[in-house]
Amino acid sequence: MKLSKRIENLPPYLFVETTRKIAEKKARGEDVISFAIGDPDIPTPRHIIDRLCQAAQDPVNHRYPESEGLPELHQAIAEWYEKRFGISLDAAKEVLPLIGSKEGVAHIAWCFIDPGDIALVPDPAYPTYKASIVLAGGQPYYMPLNEKNDFLPDLGNVPAHVLEKTKLLWINYPNNPTGAVADIDFFNRVVKFAQQYDITVCHDGPYSEVTFDGYQPVSFMQAEGAREIGIEFHSLSKSYNMTGWRIGMAVGNAIAINALKVLKSNLDSGIPQAIQYAAIEALTGPQDCIQEHNTIYQKRRDLVVDMLNSIGIEAKPPKAGLYVWAKVPKGYTSVEFANALLEEIGVVVTPGVGYGEHGEGYIRISLTIPDAGLVKGLSRLAGWRGVKKLAY
Numbered sequence: 001m002k003l004s005k006r007i008e009n010l011p012p013y014l015f016v017e018t019t020r021k022i023a024e025k026k027a028r029g030e031d032v033i034s035f036a037i038g039d040p041d042i043p044t045p046r047h048i049i050d051r052l053c054q055a056a057q058d059p060v061n062h063r064y065p066e067s068e069g070l071p072e073l074h075q076a077i078a079e080w081y082e083k084r085f086g087i088s089l090d091a092a093k094e095v096l097p098l099i100g101s102k103e104g105v106a107h108i109a110w111c112f113i114d115p116g117d118i119a120l121v122p123d124p125a126y127p128t129y130k131a132s133i134v135l136a137g138g139q140p141y142y143m144p145l146n147e148k149n150d151f152l153p154d155l156g157n158v159p160a161h162v163l164e165k166t167k168l169l170w171i172n173y174p175n176n177p178t179g180a181v182a183d184i185d186f187f188n189r190v191v192k193f194a195q196q197y198d199i200t201v202c203h204d205g206p207y208s209e210v211t212f213d214g215y216q217p218v219s220f221m222q223a224e225g226a227r228e229i230g231i232e233f234h235s236l237s238k239s240y241n242m243t244g245w246r247i248g249m250a251v252g253n254a255i256a257i258n259a260l261k262v263l264k265s266n267l268d269s270g271i272p273q274a275i276q277y278a279a280i281e282a283l284t285g286p287q288d289c290i291q292e293h294n295t296i297y298q299k300r301r302d303l304v305v306d307m308l309n310s311i312g313i314e315a316k317p318p319k320a321g322l323y324v325w326a327k328v329p330k331g332y333t334s335v336e337f338a339n340a341l342l343e344e345i346g347v348v349v350t351p352g353v354g355y356g357e358h359g360e361g362y363i364r365i366s367l368t369i370p371d372a373g374l375v376k377g378l379s380r381l382a383g384w385r386g387v388k389k390l391a392y
């Protein structure tokens with residue numbers, strides 16, 4: 001069988017390897033505690049599931065959905081943006097439901113990137129940005145995110161010869177994996193930069209509702225002129241614990257939204273309608289669940305950060321998102337450190353280098369693990385023989 005170069009050159013998705021290692025250990029009867037994947041352990045709120053069950057009973061929803069989604073869902077998304085960020089979107093032209101935001105994030109490159117084009121991508125970053133650009137025949141140009149630049153890309157450092165070929169810019173705040181946040185000034189700077197070099201901006205914002213200590217992230221769409229040059233991806237996955245149902249959205253520039261709609265109409269047949277009704281309920285129904293979940297995550301965040309710092313692993317409490325970005329102790333690479341934890345105490349963390357070369361020196365710890373597992377994992381870490389040797 002002769003596979004395409006495209007697929008041969010594509011590395012396996014980051015978590016495929018992690019999932020395989022966990023499965024192997026579990027098959028040997030070992031008790032593995034995973035802090036690896038950002039997949040909420042708390043169930044989808046009851047009222048959302050009730051709506052889903054009700055919609056599933058209706059034969060109208062047993063048939064092919066429209067690829068572009070129900071008009072009522074477009075409307076619910078537009079209303080949510082208005083309520084949450086004070087932005088009024090044209091529900092028909094500036095909103096597009098997605099089969100989980102990953103689907104749109106992965107497909108948007110095909111709307112902008114021709115072979116030889118460049119896309120600016122943060123490093124470290126959610127791996128799908130890079131993979132989709134490479135699949136579309138483009139070339140990623142990496143913008144380092146580090147402690148010195150507060151994990152915000154330094155746009156002024158991108159060379160002129162790169163900018164000449166650049167069509168797309170990815171940003172993501174609250175950020176996965178670093179936990180960094182961005183304010184409106186940063187987004188305004190991004191808009192100016194994009195206007196100057198005629199670059200389309202894709203802001204990925206699935207963590208905007210997972211926040212701590214009263215912090216409220218802004219939307220990229222609130223920046224002046226954002227709608228002329230960019231789109232924002234969002235998701236119900238993390239806000240409403242709906243990762244399993246696969247539903248998200250893109251909003252913003254009507255030309256970009258239409259391009260994605262045309263592409264998708266050729267590729268997929270939309271989101272199961274019962275799930276679209278559940279999403280409408282999530283977006284328009286009671287919102288107390290968000291604060292309830294955040295209270296749980298915030299407690300976990302504090303437990304994790306305090307514990308890490310107490311054993312000499314440096315980590316700062318993030319203001320938002322589901323992850324703690326912790327420094328790897330001296331003497332280990334991020335992969336070596338993650339492997340040591342897995343092999344010696346059955347604790348899974350994600351090595352920072354998996355998100356790009358500038359993620360080296362860090363591990364990512366997810367807060368989506370039930371409290372009992374979290375406490376057990378942390379106490380294993382505290383008792384780990386390697387702790388005694390930890391030093392920076």
Ligand SMILES: Cc1ncc(COP(=O)(O)O)c(C=O)c1O
Pocket residue numbers: 038099100101102103105126172176204206234235236237243247248
């Ligand atoms: C930064 C980022 N973007 C997009 C996604 C995809 O989310 P979903 O496809 O569940 O909407 C994730 C999931 O972890 C993520 O971390």
